[in-house]
Amino acid sequence: GAGVSQSPSNKVTEKGKDVELRCDPISGHTALYWYRQSLGQGLEFLIYFQGNSAPDKSGLPSDRFSAERTGGSVSTLTIQRTQQEDSAVYLCASSLQGLEQYFGPGTRLTVT
Amino acid sequence: RKEVEQDPGPFNVPEGATVAFNCTYSNSASQSFFWYRQDCRKEPKLLMSVYSSGNEDGRFTAQLNRASQYISLLIRDSKLSDSATYLCVVNYGGATNKLIFGTGTLLAVQP
Numbered sequence: 072g073a074g075v076s077q078s079p080s081n082k083v084t085e086k087g088k089d090v091e092l093r094c095d096p097i098s099g100h101t102a103l104y105w106y107r108q109s110l111g112q113g114l115e116f117l118i119y120f121q122g123n124s125a126p127d128k129s130g131l132p133s134d135r136f137s138a139e140r141t142g143g144s145v146s147t148l149t150i151q152r153t154q155q156e157d158s159a160v161y162l163c164a165s166s167l168q169g170l171e172q173y174f175g176p177g178t179r180l181t182v183t
Numbered sequence: 184r185k186e187v188e189q190d191p192g193p194f195n196v197p198e199g200a201t202v203a204f205n206c207t208y209s210n211s212a213s214q215s216f217f218w219y220r221q222d223c224r225k226e227p228k229l230l231m232s233v234y235s236s237g238n239e240d241g242r243f244t245a246q247l248n249r250a251s252q253y254i255s256l257l258i259r260d261s262k263l264s265d266s267a268t269y270l271c272v273v274n275y276g277g278a279t280n281k282l283i284f285g286t287g288t289l290l291a292v293q294p
Contacts, residue, residue: 119280
């Protein structure tokens, strides 16, 4: 079946602009996660959605970052007023009732 | 202290060799443990879960030592295709599904 998909695959934006990154999880997966990975670094947890519960936003690095998940499916991560340090690969993962996480291919964000 | 610590490597081994990776975690309340594999410029993919009794999947064996808060991965008969970064992953604690990823150990299998 279809895996986790993310769009766009690459995004180049100017400092100060807003960006939206999209994640389509595996159908039926109740949990959705956002991470970011800077070059040569490990994965940094950003936010976690589980069913209809309030999301766990504890990993968001600043109030410029926000995410929503509509209808328990698609999620959008928004970064406002982008900074150069936001440049990274943003990875989305989904899981079925909290079991193993399956990752999308990521969105490579470059802020110039 | 990092929540999940791994030797970054690189581990350079010849084909056919046996190689072992270790990982330590700081939160004694963690209950779920995994090894993920990440190829260069690709997303992480689940390699195997790690169970208390230890588990094996073909050439791969994972072990957990809760008392020492230590996880290991053993790869036997290394293949060129095993070259990748291996990520040690644990949950934040209790039954939460939030995961902490180690920074990974780079394995390069040489012909």
